[in-house]
Amino acid sequence: MDENLGDIALLRLVGSLRNAAEEGNIDALYALIERDAKVLKWIDKIPFVETPLHTAASAGQTEFAMEIMRLKPSFARKLNQNGFTPVHLALQMNHTQLVHRLLDVDETLVRVQGKEGVTPLHYVVQTGNLEVLLEFLKVCPKSIEDITIRRETVLHIALKYNMFDAFQLLLGWLQRAWFRDVSRWEKLLLNWKDDKGNTVLHIAASKNQSEIVRLLLKFNTVDVNVKDTRGRKALDMLQVDNPQSNCARHLTGLKLFCTSDAKYDANYFKSVVSIEEMVYIMFLRLTTNISNDMRNVLLVVAALLITVSFQAAISPPGGVWQEDGETHDGLRHYAATSIMENGIYSILAGLNAISFFVTVFATFLLLPSGFGTRLFCLPLYTLSLYFIASLCLLSPKISFPHEVIEIWKIFILSCVISPGGILLLVVFVSVRRNKLVVAFRPRVKVLDTTLTM
Structure with missing residues (x-):
């Protein structure tokens, strides 16, 4: 009986915490902690729960969220009953400033997987938010390696949701990146197969995206002979669907060289890498390694x-x-x-x-x-x-x-x-x-x- 009364009291306390988080009332937070100093610890023991940080992230209460983050940083990695982290919820509600503040505390939150293995980076690619996408790549470059339960990379997701600007940005980022082992990233991501055996070249070909195919063929690491689970190459898919399409001609060996001015925003990474830039990227990668x-x-x-x-x-x-x-x-x-x-x-x-x-x-x-x-x-x-x-x-x-x-x-x-x-x-x-x-x-x-x- 006492245990039931304790559970009821805890539920009421959690409800009060949720209200305080929605209102951004930090004083109310500490008043509740004063009533029960272990309330945050008890919440943390629950595997899947809507923590006060989740509530504050949804409501856009930045100061309250940062206070909870300081008291209980583990909340930032917990999933609620719907399979989302606080960063996921903040992104869904377009509270980008709150997301930036959370990343100030822990950059690796970009890599926390939620429902179906979708990370915050995957989500911003789905929505095509280039500004936040570029920010995520800056604070945590290794997040580009993460895949979903369907074995989809950020490149697969960008094409799947028709976010071609995001895809071009990611390609440009891969071309210009000079981190250690980045050459391995490039080869791995461009030839990675999802659970259906499709590489990004297969997806681009199936969508008849000639511009995307042309961009992919600029990478020497792209294997045009990779087959999906049905034994089809990207060229085979085009010859069946539309043999006279621009994509089919591109896949037969068309390679173009062009240049563009470099700018420090999404347009910079979406632009084509110039030959002189390629030479220096090679030198920079060599010296970095x-x-x-x-x-x-x-x-x-x-x-x-x-x-x-x-x-x-x-x-x-x-x-x-x-x-x-x-x-x-x-x-x-x-x-x-x-x-x-x-x-x-x-x-x-x-x-x-x-x-x-x-x-x-x-x-x-x-x-x-x-x-x-x-x-x-x-x-x-x-x-x-x-x-x-x-x-x-x-x-x-x-x-x-x-x-x-x-x-x-x-x-x-x-x-x-x-x-x-x-x-x-x-x-x-x-x-x-x-x-x-x-x-x-x-x-x-x-x-x-x-x-x-």
């Missing part, structure tokens, strides 16, 4: 190569003339110039210059991005000037002053063009890298107490 130990080793090797190249420039093979004079052939030579013939010297100097500048550029790529790396642009530039000056000054001079004047002309042009070109290349690469880094940079956490200005 390098471990710190390997990076240190490569930097040491690069430093040694720069040292050797520079030493070869100031101390050419065969040495230099010690004084002015003439050779046995009657050719005039000058002190501190190379003993080698002019043609041989030019070949060796050219090869040495290639080695030097490639190593300098590789050194820049291996350095972490940031202000410190940009500071290296100036010493790299001045070192390049010194290198070119050494090659020019030590080159064999046949006649004076005409040849010397010509050499100085070459030196001045080289000082402006060669190191300047390297500097422009470094700046360009730095800007490209910063664009990609910023595009994937997570939003600043409001609740991050370790943040320093």
Whole structure:
């Protein structure tokens, strides 16, 4: 009897908590906790329950939700009787600001699976909310790996619900992502089969979406020969349904290259990746996958190569003339110039210059991005000037002053063009890298107490 009375009292307390959550009354919350300090703990023991956080999320009561999140963060991962988490409910009611605040506390809430294995990321793809979709990918990139009970990825869901803008955004995100193991993500997601054996290429072909097919065929990792559970390839489906369609022609091998401007919003990821961007994405992925130990080793090797190249420039093979004079052939030579013939010297100097500048550029790529790396642009530039000056000054001079004047002309042009070109290349690469880094940079956490200005 006492147990029944206790259950009735608890139910009344839970009802009062629900009312407080709907109204966003934090004072009422603590009044109820004062009546029974274990009320939140008892609620947490129930496997599937409408917690106060669920109620606050549905009602859009942000402050109340954050207070509950602080007291009982486990509520954020619980499912109610309908199979939804608080984040799911907030998204359904379009309370995006509340969703952002919850993610400030725990970014992995994006990956919590609700009814039928649908995560919050899957839901925003279903609804086509590009702004929230991009935010979710920023705070938790690994959420793109999650699948539903039907083995559907976010790409499957986007096509299933005809959210083609979201699909293009996801493809662009995959192309530009430079995280470790992202190449594995790309290959896995683009060739993943749902419970019916359909890849995203099968779905695009079945919907006769020629633009989507064209975009997919830009990925070398897409396997056009994959078969569904009925043994059909994507091309087979098109040839049966509409053999003269644009999709069928695309699947026979059409590949297009085009460019677009990069913008830091959904349009950026929906745009086609330019060739120059592809090259740098490849470099960025390679440098990101390098471990710190390997990076240190490569930097040491690069430093040694720069040292050797520079030493070869100031101390050419065969040495230099010690004084002015003439050779046995009657050719005039000058002190501190190379003993080698002019043609041989030019070949060796050219090869040495290639080695030097490639190593300098590789050194820049291996350095972490940031202000410190940009500071290296100036010493790299001045070192390049010194290198070119050494090659020019030590080159064999046949006649004076005409040849010397010509050499100085070459030196001045080289000082402006060669190191300047390297500097422009470094700046360009730095800007490209910063664009990609910023595009994937997570939003600043409001609740991050370790943040320093």
